[in-house]
Amino acid sequence: MKTFFPHLIRAAATAGLVLATAVPAAFAAMSATVTTDLNVRAGPGPQYPVLGVAPGGSTAALEGCIEGSLWCRVNAGGVSGWAYAKYLQTESGGSTVVISERRQELGVPVVSHEATGATVTVRPEPLELVGRVEDIPTVAPPPTVRTYITENPSEPVYLEGEVVLGATVPSSVAVQPIPEYEYEYVVVNNQPVLVEPSTRRIVYIYR
Known part of the structure; x- marks a missing residue:
């Protein structure tokens, strides 16, 4: 439910x-x-x-x-x-x-x-939903990933739109690698998110 x-x-x-x-x-x-x-x-x-x-x-x-x-x-x-x-x-x-x-x-x-x-000044680049939400892979990051993000904070990026699964992070926004992990991270609109490097789609949102 x-x-x-x-x-x-x-x-x-x-x-x-x-x-x-x-x-x-x-x-x-x-x-x-x-x-x-x-x-x-x-x-x-x-x-x-x-x-x-x-x-x-x-x-x-x-x-x-x-x-x-x-x-x-x-x-x-x-x-x-x-x-x-x-x-x-x-x-x-x-x-x-x-x-x-x-x-x-x-x-x-x-x-x-x-x-x-x-x-807060918001960049003109929009976050757009790519495809259906069901097309996004199910991601269950281990606690060590959250620990790494917390201990290695990055400056938040503010973009027009909303942080949702499947949204694409613009190519001009720098994302950060995570050691020995397949996804990268960035803080968008004050929310840490995991990004799929090949597509730059948001696959997980830390709330």
């Missing part, structure tokens, strides 16, 4: 955030399906802390999206936050559509977000 991961919930107040949404009263939040394990963040961007993870295949209430952005406000498993619209789908006219591709047709309302404090 897939469930929302409550142990990852963090207090958004610690990030110094002020949220403001303007959803028309007539709009009933539509149900969206999460296509892969997806971070729900305290704000609309990879620099914001993760409040929890909505499992792939679960549903979330879509409250609205920011104009000109791929970030939408959702309620998943009772936790309200922000998710990347490329990994949210809904039913429309008898077919399944991606929220980011059909927002206007679906009538998704525009919401706003205001934040205080420091911001």
Whole structure:
């Protein structure tokens, strides 16, 4: 049974955030399906802390999206936050559509977000999902790999998009080898990930 991961919930107040949404009263939040394990963040961007993870295949209430952005406000498993619209789908006219591709047709309302404090510069290179999540090999890294990453930290890289299995790390981003291990690692949007060297796909995410 897939469930929302409550142990990852963090207090958004610690990030110094002020949220403001303007959803028309007539709009009933539509149900969206999460296509892969997806971070729900305290704000609309990879620099914001993760409040929890909505499992792939679960549903979330879509409250609205920011104009000109791929970030939408959702309620998943009772936790309200922000998710990347490329990994949210809904039913429309008898077919399944991606929220980011059909927002206007679906009538998704525009919401706003205001934040205080420091911001992080995000590179324009997007992380894109490559193929189906099921095509990603099942990886169970030994504890020694996590120990090595912890003892050999690398500078985090911030990329537009979200850290999901199957996303491709751009070629301009340096990844680090792990001694006597087939995968390499990099910290993307503050999350250590294992990368398949030949394809640069993310095969494991440390949460």
